[in-house]
Structure formats: structure tokens, C-alpha cells
Amino acid sequence: MKLTRSILLFSFLIISVVSCKKDEVVSAAPGTLTLHFDNIVGDANLQLNTTNTPYTNAKGEDFKVTWLTYYISNIKVKSADGKVFSDPVKSDGSKGYYLIDESDAESQDVILKDLPAGDYTEVTFTVGGDASQVDQGAQVGALDPAKGLFWSWNSGYIFFAIEGVSPVSTEANNTFQFHVGGYKEVSGSATAANNIKTITLSFDGSKAVVNSAHEPEVHLLLDVKKFFNGDGVANVSFATNAARHSPASCKDVAGNIPAAFTFDHIHAN
Amino acid sequence: MRTGYTFMRAFFLLFVIVGVLCIACAEEAVDSNGSPYTFRKPANFPEAAYTFENNPVTQKGFELGRALFYDPILSADSTIACANCHQQAAAFADPVHTLSRGVMDRSGTRNAPAIQNMAFQRLFFWDGGVKHLDFVPINAITSDVEMAEKIAHVVEKLQRNPSYVTKFNEAYQEPPSSQKMLYALSQFMNLMVSANSRYDHYVRKEGESLTTAELNGLQLFTSKCSSCHATDLFTDGSFRNNGLDATFEKDNGRERITELAEDKGKFKVPSLRNVELTDPYMHDGRFKTLEQVLDHYATGVVNSETLDLILKRDEGFGIPLTIEEKANIILFLKTLTDREFILDKRFSFPANSFTK
Numbered sequence: 228m229k230l231t232r233s234i235l236l237f238s239f240l241i242i243s244v245v246s247c248k249k250d251e252v253v254s255a256a257p258g259t260l261t262l263h264f265d266n267i268v269g270d271a272n273l274q275l276n277t278t279n280t281p282y283t284n285a286k287g288e289d290f291k292v293t294w295l296t297y298y299i300s301n302i303k304v305k306s307a308d309g310k311v312f313s314d315p316v317k318s319d320g321s322k323g324y325y326l327i328d329e330s331d332a333e334s335q336d337v338i339l340k341d342l343p344a345g346d347y348t349e350v351t352f353t354v355g356g357d358a359s360q361v362d363q364g365a366q367v368g369a370l371d372p373a374k375g376l377f378w379s380w381n382s383g384y385i386f387f388a389i390e391g392v393s394p395v396s397t398e399a400n401n402t403f404q405f406h407v408g409g410y411k412e413v414s415g416s417a418t419a420a421n422n423i424k425t426i427t428l429s430f431d432g433s434k435a436v437v438n439s440a441h442e443p444e445v446h447l448l449l450d451v452k453k454f455f456n457g458d459g460v461a462n463v464s465f466a467t468n469a470a471r472h473s474p475a476s477c478k479d480v481a482g483n484i485p486a487a488f489t490f491d492h493i494h495a496n
Numbered sequence: 497m498r499t500g501y502t503f504m505r506a507f508f509l510l511f512v513i514v515g516v517l518c519i520a521c522a523e524e525a526v527d528s529n530g531s532p533y534t535f536r537k538p539a540n541f542p543e544a545a546y547t548f549e550n551n552p553v554t555q556k557g558f559e560l561g562r563a564l565f566y567d568p569i570l571s572a573d574s575t576i577a578c579a580n581c582h583q584q585a586a587a588f589a590d591p592v593h594t595l596s597r598g599v600m601d602r603s604g605t606r607n608a609p610a611i612q613n614m615a616f617q618r619l620f621f622w623d624g625g626v627k628h629l630d631f632v633p634i635n636a637i638t639s640d641v642e643m644a645e646k647i648a649h650v651v652e653k654l655q656r657n658p659s660y661v662t663k664f665n666e667a668y669q670e671p672p673s674s675q676k677m678l679y680a681l682s683q684f685m686n687l688m689v690s691a692n693s694r695y696d697h698y699v700r701k702e703g704e705s706l707t708t709a710e711l712n713g714l715q716l717f718t719s720k721c722s723s724c725h726a727t728d729l730f731t732d733g734s735f736r737n738n739g740l741d742a743t744f745e746k747d748n749g750r751e752r753i754t755e756l757a758e759d760k761g762k763f764k765v766p767s768l769r770n771v772e773l774t775d776p777y778m779h780d781g782r783f784k785t786l787e788q789v790l791d792h793y794a795t796g797v798v799n800s801e802t803l804d805l806i807l808k809r810d811e812g813f814g815i816p817l818t819i820e821e822k823a824n825i826i827l828f829l830k831t832l833t834d835r836e837f838i839l840d841k842r843f844s845f846p847a848n849s850f851t852k
Contacts, residue, residue, distance in 0.1 A: 319550075364547050364630035365678035372634055373648040373674040379634040381753050382627040420755075475755045 258344055258437040260304065261444040262337040262352075264327045265491065266295055269452045275329055280392060285456040286464045290393035290403070292451060295329040296376065297387040298369065299337060301353040301425070306345035307434060314339050318363055320370025324356055336444075344438040350445065351427040354484050355386025357410060381473075383408055386422060387484060389451065393465035403465050407481045409474020420474040422481035428490040435493050446491040457483035532842055533558050535615060538691035540699055540728040546615040546629055546686055551679045553686055556667035561684030562842075563663060563849040564677060569653055570633075571643035573599050578636065578681075579845070581608040584838055587690065587770035588612060594781035598642040605641075605747060607781030609766060610774045612690040612837065614682075616729055622763045622779040624735055625753040629685060630678045647674050659849070690769050690837040691728075698831070699728065706831060713828025720815050721825070723806055730768040730832065736804040737761040739797030739813060740778060747779065760802050772833045786829060790822040 266273040268282045273292060280289040300323055302314040316323030328334045356370070361382050365372065376385040387407040396403050409422045428447065435443040455463040461479035471477050533555040537544055551557075564570065568577040581596045582588040588611035590596060596604035606622050620626040626635060636642045637650060654660040654672035664672045667680060695714075697704030706714065717725075726732040735750040741761065744751075750759035763779045777783040783792065797807050797814035807813055817825070837843075 361627055361631075362547075364550050364628050364682070365675040367673070367675050371674050372631070372678070373646075373651050375646065375648065377631070377634060377647075379626070379631065379638050381625040382631050473755065 256344060256439045257341040258439060259442040260339045260342050260347060260435055260437050261442065262299075262302070262339065262350065263444050263446045264299070264335045264337070264449060265446055266327075266329050266335075266449045266451065268292070269450065273329060273451060280394065282452070284452065284465070285462045286466075288393050288395045288465050290391050290465060292329075292389060292391040293402075294388060294390040295451065297327050297449075298355050298376070298384065299325045299327055299352050300356045301351075302337065302339065303351040304339065304342070304347045304435075305349040305351070306343075307348050308345070310343070310345060312339075312342050312345075312347075317368075320366035320368040322368070324369035326369040326374055326376070342437050345436075347430070347435040347437060347443075347445075348433075349427060349429045350447075350490075351425065354424045354426065354488075355408065355410070355422065356384060357423065378406075378408055383410060386424075387454075387481075389454065393469070395464075395466040396469040397466065398470050403469035404471065405463075405477060405480055406472050407477040407484070409477070420478040420481070422474055422477060424481060424484045426485050426488050428488060430490055430493060433493045436495060442496050444494040444496055446493070448489045448491050450487050450489070453487040454480065454483050458486065531555075533687065535686055536689070538689065538696070538700075538728075540696065541613075541616060541691060542727055542729065544615040545618045546682070548615075548686075551630070551682055553683045554667065556663070557680050557683040558687060558842075559846065559849070560660075560663045560667045561680035561682070562846050563660075564681055565684055566845050566849075569657070570637050570645060570650055571599055572645040575599055576643050578633065581636075581642075582611050584840075584843055586610070586773045587834070587838060588688065588843075589770075589774040591773070591775070594776050596642065598639065599644045602641040602644075604639070606779050607776060610770060611685055612688055612769055613729060613767065614688060615686040618733060619764070623750050623753050624764055629682045632685075633678060633681050650674075651677065663849075684843075688837075688843060690834040692836040693769070693832045693834040695828075695831040696728075696834070707827070709824050710827050710831055713824035713826070714831075716817075716821050716825050717828050720817070720821075724765045724804075725768050731765045734765055735759065735762040736765055736806075737800065737802040738763075738793075739799070739803050739807050740780075740782070740792070742798050742800050744800075749779070758802060761800060762802060768829060769832050770834055770837065772830045773838065786826045787822065790817060790825060793817065794822065 271282070273295065274281070275295070276293055277291045280291045282290050282292070284290060301316055302323070303311050305311050314323050325337045326334060327337075370384065376388065378385055385406045385408045388405070390402065390404045392401050393403055394401055407422050409420045430445065435445050437443060457479070461483050463480060468476070471480070533553055535544070535548065535553050565578045568574045570577065576599050581590040581593070583591060585591070590608035594607060596606065596608040598604060609622070614629050614632075617629070618627070620629065620632050621635065626632055634647060637645050637647060651672055651674050654664070654677065660672055664670065664676055668676045670676065694704050694706070698706050724732055724734065724736060737760075744761040748760050750762040751757065771786065775784055777786075777789050783789050793815045794817040795814060797803070799813055803813065807815065
């Protein structure tokens with residue numbers, strides 16, 4: 228009797244320990260979520276350096292794209308129960324800054340690691356980065372000046388760069404360049420621009436289920452056409468002012484950035 | 497007797513040991529305090545601005561920065577080093593060219609300024625567009641009219657160069673990278689402190705005296721010039737329009753950075769340390785001599801919308817100065833020449849670095 232009771236108790240203990248452990252393995256262990264940035268032009272997938280000018284902006288001007296790159300930082304994902312996971316950011320650039328480059332497929336996957344298990348329904352991110360890190364001197368990682376996006380003459384980073392060719396451009400070789408950057412807000416100045424854009428995209432009722440069994444991939448789209456077209460207010464024409472290299476000159480197209488990013492779909496994986 | 501001898505011997509030994517320890521300690525103290533590779537703020541200077549906590553100066557890092565400063569490997573065609581336009585004999589300004597010259601003899605748009613007391617500055621270049629010393633070399637390296645090179649390519653070249661791989665490893669225990677290259681250059685520039693002119697020895701009461709004319713010049717300088725050329729850095733770090741031109745199509749100065757109309761035609765107030773050696777003067781190097789500079793302030797100031805208020809008077813523009821006053825001010829300015837700085841072996845061409 229005594230022995231049976233001991234065995235029972237012992238078994239019970241073992242079962243609780245095992246089940247507890249099993250429970251942890253299934254749901255509580257941190258997982259991985261990938262944000263995939265897909266660059267498109269309207270209905271078409273973006274192709275760099277095409278021989279012709281296959282794309283058309285809202286003004287009916289043909290163009291092609293030779294370079295597209297942008298910074299994503301300060302990523303936060305929100306779960307269905309309202310919990311927010313913030314991707315760690317280190318001001319020296321070693322963590323939390325991602326340079327998405329159309330010519331580098333690997334760069335288009337931002338892998339968030341050690342995410343608490345959960346059902347994620349929303350992502351928030353910044354296109355570009357705040358200024359504070361510039362005051363700390365030379366940086367590494369995505370912010371390494373060797374990446375070519377450091378603005379040397381006016382310390383800071385280009386947040387979003389797109390270059391290409393349009394037959395109507397009056398610049399040398401019919402090129403266009405839009406280098407969006409700038410984080411200065413000067414009260415009373417209409418020209419000093421803060422072009423940092425923070426964007427929140429809901430997963431449209433879908434869930435990115437993160438746990439040890441699933442590493443979902445959330446597909447986000449950047450539509451180059453929307454970057455140029457905006458909401459009709461900041462429609463870009465390549466025929467005038469197609470070389471923009473200062474914060475103020477990019478203020479209108481920077482305003483187009485939030486609407487140019489959209490949520491597309493999730494691979495549960 | 498024997499006991500006494502042993503005691504004496506033991507005592508003597510103890511004395512010697514303590515003595516040796518003391519000397520060792522003292523030597524160590526001198527070594528860490530007196531190391532020529534430690535950054536020190538001169539007593540008469542304001543606090544340094546540089547982020548030393550991210551990048552403290554070490555001998556290896558400094559020597560790496562020195563090698564890079566003198567090496568044309570930083571430029572696209574290996575013809576231009578930092579030292580081309582920043583020469584020690586001229587307090588690291590360019591004594592030859594009005595506007596800086598780059599690769600393939602391309603001409604820049606502004607005069608190369610002196611490199612000195614960089615650790616104390618917050619904004620760099622004539623328009624203050626650069627906000628941290630680490631980023632200063634990037635301007636010169638990537639400018640089409642200076643070194644016309646790409647940072648990524650410079651790093652590649654350094655990674656292919658066994659001598660630099662060794663130097664980076666010794667200084668940072670890692671292969672060449674842009675951050676460590678910029679850190680090393682900052683270390684080199686951070687130690688370029690000029691604070692041992694005759695004026696400094698005078699003001700710190702280190703046994704130097706100034707002549708009557710120099711003292712008169714100092715007094716005039718204090719009353720007529722020091723509102724802009726303030727503190728013992730001889731600049732308040734501000735940007736001002738000092739009345740060189742009426743319009744600024746050629747170079748709008750600080751406005752290019754701030755995009756504020758009120759900053760049109762404003763340029764950084766330069767330090768006057770070693771000013772005797774840093775000619776030509778002004779952002780475009782238009783004046784050859786200090787006499788011309790003072791003549792400008794006395795009679796040449798041109799009005800414009802953003803002209804500095806200090807240069808506006810009821811009876812006209814500029815700073816009234818007699819011939820004698822100008823002469824005495826110039827005599828005083830020459831007491832700011834720091835021979836120790838321009839002869840300091842730490843900053844000279846590192847011949848040993850370049851012997852194969």
C-alpha cells in the first residue's frame with residue numbers, strides 16, 4: 228500500500244515535470260519571424276538595370292531603376308493579445324538596423340530572433356534612423372559608412388535611395404536620383420525637413436504564429452510607383468528636379484513613403 | 497656583533513626592496529601620466545567634445561592613424577594623402593593652394609583649414625556640416641574633387657595590404673574596417689593639441705612674458721575680436737557672415753546645411769591659433785596676409801542681409817582700427833604660433849611605416 232502510494236506519487240511527479248517541460252517546448256520557447264521586403268512597381272516585380280524603360284509613373288513618363296536601397300530600423304511586432312516585441316537596437320549600428328538592397332536578395336529578409344512565442348498581427352518600423360547615433364562617431368553593421376549611404380557633407384544617412392533613368396530627365400544621361408534623408412526639425416523653418424517615417428502595417432486579420440514549430444515569413448511590399456505617385460499631391464515628374472540630394476528637396480517624396488509600404492501575405496512555415 | 501650585522505643586512509635589504517618598489521611605482525606613474533599618447537586637456541582650454549569613451553587613444557591606434565594620414569592609399573589613384581593639403585609646417589593647413597587640390601589636379605571650392613585642437617570642436621568644416629570628428633575624413637576621401645574614392649574600396653585596399661593588416665591587428669585585434677580606420681585617424685587628430693605658444697606659456701604663468709606692443713595687441717584683441725574668436729581656442733564655434741561679399745551665389749556657406757535663409761553666407765569662425773602659418777585666409781583663401789585680413793575688418797566689410805550684427809555700426813560697417821592698432825594686433829596674433837606643435841615628431845611623416 229505504502230509502496231503503491233509512493234509509486235503513484237512518484238509517477239505523478241514525473242508526469243508533471245515532463246508535461247511542464249513539454250508545454251514549455253511547444254509554446255513558450257522564443258522563435259523566429261522573418262520580414263521579407265519585396266520591391267515592386269505597380270503589378271510587376273521590380274527588375275534592376277533593364278535594357279529598356281519598362282515602368283511608367285503617374286505622369287505617364289517611362290523609367291527604369293538602377294539602384295534601390297533603404298534602411299529599416301526600430302522594428303516592433305505586436306501580438307493578438309497586445310504584447311509588443313521590440314527588436315533590440317544598438318546605436319553603433321551593430322543591432323537593429325537593416326539595409327534592404329534590391330541587388331542583394333539576402334538583404335531583403337530581416338530575421339527577428341528570440342521572439343516570444345505568440346500570434347503576431349502587426350508590425351511597426353522606421354524607414355531610416357534617428358540622428359542620435361551620428362553623435363557617437365563611426366559606426367558598424369548596417370550603418371558602416373562603407374555601405375555608401377553615409378551622407379558625408381551633412382552628417383547623417385540616406386534613408387531611402389532610388390536612382391534610374393527616364394527619357395524625359397534633363398539631368399546628365401537622363402538619370403534621376405532621389406536620396407531621401409534628413410532628420411532635423413527646426414521650429415519656424417519651412418525648409419528643414421524631418422524625413423524619418425515610421426510605418427505601422429496590420430496583417431489584415433492574418434496571424435504570424437511564432438513558436439518552436441513555426442518560423443513564419445511576413446511578406447511586405449514596397450511599391451516604387453507609389454513612392455513616385457503618392458496620393459496625387461506629390462506626383463513626381465522626372466522632367467524637372469530629378470536630382471534630389473537634400474532633406475528639404477525630398478520632403479514631398481518622403482511623404483509618399485508610408486503609403487508605398489503595404490502588407491501582402493504570410494507564409495506560416 | 498654578528499646579530500647586529502644580520503639585523504643591519506636585513507634592514508639594508510628591506511630598504512633596497514622598498515626603494516626599488518618605490519622607484520618602480522614612480523616610474524609607472526610617470527609612464528601612464530606622462531605618456532605622449534594620452535590625451536590631455538590644456539589647463540586654459542574648455543572641456544573636450546570628442547567621445548573618448550568610444551575610442552580612447554592608444555599608441556598603436558595613434559600610429560595607425562598617423563600612417564593613414566600620410567598615405568595616398570586613401571585616394572582613388574594613390575596620389576593624394578591627407579597630408580597633401582594638411583602640412584605640419586603650416587599647422588596642418590595648406591600653405592600653397594588658395595582652394596584645395598585633389599586627384600587629377602581637380603580644384604576644390606574652399607581653402608583647406610588647419611587641423612589642430614580637433615578634440616574640442618563640435619562641428620567641422622567651413623559650413624559645419626559634419627558633426628563628429630570620426631566623419632571628417634569621409635568628406636575628403638569621397639569628395640570627387642579631393643580623393644574621389646569610396647570608403648568600401650579603401651577598406652578593401654587596406655585589407656589587401658599586409659602592413660595595414662598587421663597594424664589594425666595590433667591596434668584593434670581585428671582586420672581593417674571603416675570604423676577602425678576612422679577611429680585611428682581620430683586618435684591621430686585628437687592628440688594634435690596646439691597649446692604651447694608663447695601666449696599659452698604667458699597665460700598659464702609658465703615664465704613667459706609678452707612685449708609691451710604684444711600686450712597692447714592682446715588688449716585690443718580682447719576688446720575688438722574676442723566676441724567671435726572667444727576662449728583660448730580663439731573661436732566660439734559659431735557661424736557668421738563677416739562681410740566678405742554682398743551676394744553668395746558661389747558659396748552660401750552654412751545655409752547649405754541648415755537650409756535656413758538666415759544662415760546664408762555664414763562660415764565657421766576659425767581658430768586663430770597658429771594663424772601666422774595658416775595663410776591664405778577666409779573660406780575661399782582670398783587674403784594672403786594678416787594685414788589684408790585686418791584691412792578687411794577695418795575698411796572692407798560689405799553689407800548684406802545676414803551680415804553679423806557685431807560688424808554693423810551707426811557710422812558704417814566693420815571694426816574701426818588704426819594702423820598702429822592693426823600692427824599691434826598682428827604682433828599679438830603671432831604669439832599664438834606654436835613651434836612645439838609644428839615640430840612635434842609624433843605628428844611628422846612616419847618614415848618607418850613606409851619602409852618595406
